[in-house]
Amino acid sequence: MTSFDPARYLPDDLLARMRERAVVHDRENTFPHDDLDELRAAGYLGILVSEERGGGGLALAEASVLQQRLAGAAPATALAVNMHLVWTGVAKVLRDRGIDDLSFVEEGAAAGEVFAFGISEAGNDLVLFGSDTTAEPDGEGGYRFTGTKIFTSLSPAWDHLGVHGLDSTSPDGPKMVFAFLDRDDSVVSRDDWDTLGMRGTQSRTTELRGAHAPARRVVRRLDPGPQPDPLVFGIFSVFEILLASVYTGIARRALELAVEAATSRRSKKTGTTYANDPDIRWRVADMALAYEALPPQLAALAHDVDALADHGGRWFSLLAGVKHRAVTMAKSVVDDAILVGGGSAYSSRNELSRLYRDVLAGMFHPSDPESAHSTAATAWLGPVTA
Incomplete structure (x- = not known):
């Protein structure tokens, strides 16, 4: 890995353009597509992806510095892209520990694909440890998810959505299922983001209507509650x-x-x-x-x-x-x-x-x-x- 230079990914002129656009996106309640396009072109979506898979190979500490720098110019853009970086960061955490379950996340991010975070649910203070979303087995190792997710940042732009849901039909007891969905008609994004601040994130409500994740995109089945996984x-x-x-x-x-x-x-x-x-x-x-x-x-x-x-x-x-x-x-x-x-x-x-x-x-x-x-x-x- 080469020496870390924040300006490589976030040069001053790019930050200046983002700061100017942030005013508009806040006022008009719109998503910063131009910001995302420029970040993608700069390789920002892959900063935590290994160099072997075409990414920047940065450490989490370096990504933290970049996100601080980005937030100083365009807070909503930084918060939105944060949710993509969470999944690439999780892929890195697993890979560093000899677990390569999210290789498809790294490969997709290096190619410019956007991953969003579909975990939050209204009134669910269990967060990762429970879910009101149902996960129904398809009989082939995959699942169909039905439920409502809130605060889904990147709603107008994501390619893949990481979600969780509860499979209550499992013979060995209820299981929390973590999987990734692609965009299709079974995933509906409401145009309901009208907030006091962070307007550019467009963190809309997402309805899952039997949204299907095939077996190859199911990454975990865990017992509900705190887990050391x-x-x-x-x-x-x-x-x-x-x-x-x-x-x-x-x-x-x-x-x-x-x-x-x-x-x-x-x-x-x-x-x-x-x-x-x-x-x-x-x-x-x-x-x-x-x-x-x-x-x-x-x-x-x-x-x-x-x-x-x-x-x-x-x-x-x-x-x-x-x-x-x-x-x-x-x-x-x-x-x-x-x-x-x-x-x-x-x-x-x-x-x-x-x-x-x-x-x-x-x-x-x-x-x-x-x-x-x-x-x-x-x-x-x-x-x-x-």
């Missing part, structure tokens, strides 16, 4: 790290905009810029202190995933924790950036106004604050006893 670990670890990366990138951009405002706005009272105001300096410093803690944490955890580190039962607490800290930090930083920016930041045309809305989406992604705290409490105190 590498697929579950791969999904959780890559999802949390890359998600935290997106919101960390938003925080970095908000901090940059606050610095620009502080160094350009002048006080009538003092005749100098607000960069010399002790209260503003304290606020910007507080933002920097909060932000600067996250990139090293993300780098360390991502490296541990790549290096097959063994954190045992602590893994889920560590991963949920970094996501929770990134999201709460980012919201706090954006809040302070709005104050530093002054009244102009309240205008819908101001970039900080969009970041203020975009960053709110972080609280809805797993692990939510309640789950993160429960996981941390169990890691340190053990399970609740009667």
Whole structure:
């Protein structure tokens, strides 16, 4: 693997174009097809795919840096492509552990195909460990999925959708089935994405109406509930790290905009810029202190995933924790950036106004604050006893 240069995949001119288009996609509630096309042409969809299969061969820590950089220009584009990178990241996690079950994901991504994440369901706080979607065996090793998935990012653009569902007919007990679907008439995407922020993700509701996954695209049958299977670990670890990366990138951009405002706005009272105001300096410093803690944490955890580190039962607490800290930090930083920016930041045309809305989406992604705290409490105190 050659030395890592973020500008190879995300040069400044590309980021500038994406930042300009982000305004339009947010205002018009449209999907950033141009962004996706340029990322595909740059090989971005295959950054986590092995070089042997035509990808970039990057480490998870390097992908985290890229996602932070992308989110600073176009948060919705970064969050949307994140869901594709989750599956390529899971393929890498498995491959690194000698399991090549998702080779077709790597090959497809290297060829420019888009994989989407169809796991979330309304009211399903079990997430990976349970599902309201039914998985009906087809008698030949495949399954037909019937149910409703929410927050399906990349809805207008995906080629393959990774889903899970519950097979309650299995003679050896209920099984959680993980598989990949192709687009056809049995997969219906509702045009219902009209949200406060992250509008460009177009994370629409998806109806599965007996959608078929052949045996070759069924990747796991697991007992419901927490499982030590590498697929579950791969999904959780890559999802949390890359998600935290997106919101960390938003925080970095908000901090940059606050610095620009502080160094350009002048006080009538003092005749100098607000960069010399002790209260503003304290606020910007507080933002920097909060932000600067996250990139090293993300780098360390991502490296541990790549290096097959063994954190045992602590893994889920560590991963949920970094996501929770990134999201709460980012919201706090954006809040302070709005104050530093002054009244102009309240205008819908101001970039900080969009970041203020975009960053709110972080609280809805797993692990939510309640789950993160429960996981941390169990890691340190053990399970609740009667």
